[in-house]
Amino acid sequence: MTARVAVFGTESTGKTTLARRLAELFDVPWAPEYVRWFWHERAGAIRGTDLDTIARGQIDNEEAAAARADDLVICDTELITNTLWADLLFPGACPSWVRREANRRARGYALYLLCDTDIEFVDDGQRCFPGTVARARCRQLWRNALIARNLPFVDIRGPLGERITRAVAAIEQRVGISPAGR
Numbered sequence: 001m002t003a004r005v006a007v008f009g010t011e012s013t014g015k016t017t018l019a020r021r022l023a024e025l026f027d028v029p030w031a032p033e034y035v036r037w038f039w040h041e042r043a044g045a046i047r048g049t050d051l052d053t054i055a056r057g058q059i060d061n062e063e064a065a066a067a068r069a070d071d072l073v074i075c076d077t078e079l080i081t082n083t084l085w086a087d088l089l090f091p092g093a094c095p096s097w098v099r100r101e102a103n104r105r106a107r108g109y110a111l112y113l114l115c116d117t118d119i120e121f122v123d124d125g126q127r128c129f130p131g132t133v134a135r136a137r138c139r140q141l142w143r144n145a146l147i148a149r150n151l152p153f154v155d156i157r158g159p160l161g162e163r164i165t166r167a168v169a170a171i172e173q174r175v176g177i178s179p180a181g182r
Helices: 015-026 034-041 048-068 079-089 096-106 132-148 160-175
Strands: 003-008 072-076 109-115 153-156
Touching: 003 015, 003 160, 015 072, 015 109, 015 160, 034 048, 048 072, 048 079, 048 096, 079 096, 079 132, 109 132, 109 160, 153 160
Parallel strands: 003 072, 003 109, 109 153
Antiparallel strands: none
């Protein structure tokens, strides 16, 4: 069975960079965050009615990566994040099936790597909450989502090198898989 590791957290916390790097180190597939592609395709025009499509795209990305994996797949975010963003940006618009599926799928992750907001905020045109207080609030929302569901997670903080070291150690310890060549 393929172990799934979710790189998890609010915006501008280095999730994509970390997910790519972990996939390289472990020599495994990774599932990119679907909404990033969707946002570019729609020139940033996302509406509450798009949440169904975004969730399905995220699931498809994860399943495609998992189908290419032998023992580990790294996911740059997952459906709980979709529900959190839906609640922040489109209150009341998140389809109920997405919430149910997010909770069901969450049980299938071996580990969540919760990325901290302790790195510089980089505005790439998709960002919504650049302020220190807003970032801290979002970080707490993401942390609470994991705690409320009793999901296995490790805090990832510091500069990129420290983040990678901590993430690799967590995967080795909690999932039992080491980077390629080790």
